[in-house]
Amino acid sequence: MGREANGEIVRANLGPFRPYLITRPEHLQYVLRDNVDNFRREGMMWKPVGRLVGDTSDLGASWNIRRRVYQNLLSAPSTALVADEMTATIAEAVDVLGERAADGRPVDAYGEMTRIVYRTIIRVLLGDRIELSKIDQLGEAMVTATTSSFRSRMLMPFIPFSVPLPGDRTFNRAVRALDDLVFPIVHEARRREDDGSRDVVSMLIHARGDDGAALDDKAVRDGIVGLFMAATDTTVSILTFLWGALDAYPDVRTKLYDEIDRVVGTGPARYDDVPKLTYTKMVLQEALRLFSVGWITPRGVREDDVIDGVRLKAGSTIAISPFLTHRLPDVWPQPHVFDPERFVSDRSRHRFAFMAFGGGPHQCAGRVFFYIEAPLILATLLSRYRPVLASPQPIEPRVDLTLKPRERVEITLQPVRR
Ligand code: HEM
Numbered sequence: 135m136g137r138e139a140n141g142e143i144v145r146a147n148l149g150p151f152r153p154y155l156i157t158r159p160e161h162l163q164y165v166l167r168d169n170v171d172n173f174r175r176e177g178m179m180w181k182p183v184g185r186l187v188g189d190t191s192d193l194g195a196s197w198n199i200r201r202r203v204y205q206n207l208l209s210a211p212s213t214a215l216v217a218d219e220m221t222a223t224i225a226e227a228v229d230v231l232g233e234r235a236a237d238g239r240p241v242d243a244y245g246e247m248t249r250i251v252y253r254t255i256i257r258v259l260l261g262d263r264i265e266l267s268k269i270d271q272l273g274e275a276m277v278t279a280t281t282s283s284f285r286s287r288m289l290m291p292f293i294p295f296s297v298p299l300p301g302d303r304t305f306n307r308a309v310r311a312l313d314d315l316v317f318p319i320v321h322e323a324r325r326r327e328d329d330g331s332r333d334v335v336s337m338l339i340h341a342r343g344d345d346g347a348a349l350d351d352k353a354v355r356d357g358i359v360g361l362f363m364a365a366t367d368t369t370v371s372i373l374t375f376l377w378g379a380l381d382a383y384p385d386v387r388t389k390l391y392d393e394i395d396r397v398v399g400t401g402p403a404r405y406d407d408v409p410k411l412t413y414t415k416m417v418l419q420e421a422l423r424l425f426s427v428g429w430i431t432p433r434g435v436r437e438d439d440v441i442d443g444v445r446l447k448a449g450s451t452i453a454i455s456p457f458l459t460h461r462l463p464d465v466w467p468q469p470h471v472f473d474p475e476r477f478v479s480d481r482s483r484h485r486f487a488f489m490a491f492g493g494g495p496h497q498c499a500g501r502v503f504f505y506i507e508a509p510l511i512l513a514t515l516l517s518r519y520r521p522v523l524a525s526p527q528p529i530e531p532r533v534d535l536t537l538k539p540r541e542r543v544e545i546t547l548q549p550v551r552r
Pocket residue numbers: 175201204208360361364365366368369372422426427428431489490491492493495496497498499500501503504
């Protein structure tokens with residue numbers, strides 16, 4: 135549908151559900167920034183997301199508190215404070231990967247990236263509030279919750295929750311498992327004196343709205359779960375798709391390895407290395423463009439509106455898809471080619487042409503954090519190993535809350551000889 139529409143605003147025909155497809159950068163700017171109050175996070179994907187992380191729709195008090203906490207927690211200065219902890223956690227996680235892939239044994243890339251990303255994020259954002267063994271349980275519960283009935287709920291938002299769909303029970307079980315892990319952390323944090331911790335739990339508990347009101351336990355739990363949902367799946371998927379791109383583009387691979395050898399040497403990568411890893415960042419940007427793991431960020435239309443002469447009806451849904459915007463040939467020439475050089479400069483591009491992190495007031499709060507975390511993971515891994523794709527190309531995407539590889543992706547690791 136995206137290819138046929140080629141940037142025009144069309145209505146997708148999904149039976150009783152007919153969202154408008156909006157892909158052109160100028161149109162996206164109107165929806166996400168210029169007239170943002172008329173386009174809210176409602177319906178479609180937000181209904182099942184809301185079941186998992188509480189209300190996502192409003193730009194009101196609770197969202198404001200959460201958003202401020204996230205921005206503060208994930209800013210470059212705050213990330214710098216936890217950088218040593220982060221690099222040590224990544225180095226340990228890469229060691230474990232090395233052991234698992236010893237003697238050329240193929241490993242499940244998605245599973246391994248999940249383990250590395252979870253350990254990194256959770257250690258950094260939750261500090262010592264959770265035991266190592268529970269980190270994996272949290273990861274499993276989150277993956278189950280966002281896969282079970284999520285896709286059907288997302289594509290059939292008109293079916294009320296009172297009508298059960300296959301996978302609903304598994305979803306409910308996963309939410310209970312998440313609650314059993316997260317609520318005790320919230321209760322324990324409330325019992326502890328304010329010890330000045332700068333993790334997400336402490337920050338959510340101590341945050342106040344403009345009216346001085348605090349978040350209750352459920353809102354704090356939602357803030358924690360919401361952050362993990364946003365931070366983990368996306369990063370894991372992009373790091374997995376990347377192995378396919380590096381396998382298919384040897385020139386990119388060589389340039390990337392050269393940069394990492396030069397900047398990081400035998401590793402592990404350190405925080406100070408990140409600004410020097412310019413090509414590594416371009417490779418990640420190009421992966422985000424081509425694989426657009428946050429493939430859809432729908433909005434509900436509040437009141438009738440008109441974009442470029444097309445009338446949008448109140449109550450309808452807009453499907454915004456970075457995946458499609460990133461494939462418009464007049465915006466991104468030869469869109470199917472993996473070419474990091476596109477990102478040497480983005481001055482000539484429309485601000486809403488690169489949509490991997492969304493735009494406007496809901497723009498990804500973890501963008502800066504991602505560009506620190508992902509290069510650290512990538513450079514630490516590649517300073518020691520050369521991953522070789524051991525499963526078939528191309529890695530086809532599967533639609534879920536985020537895009538994931540459809541089939542199991544396997545890699546083997548060749549130790550770097552110096
Ligand atoms: C591959 C990496 C990532 C991608 C592609 C991505 C993509 C996105 C997108 C498209 C949105 C906007 C949703 C909308 O417009 O409705 C978003 C929101 C968000 N992201 Fe990310 N993200 C990534 C990594 C991260 C990381 C690492 C974190 C945290 C450490 C994070 C935290 C958030 C949060 C908290 C929001 C919600 C913002 C709000 O509601 O105001 N993301 N992300």
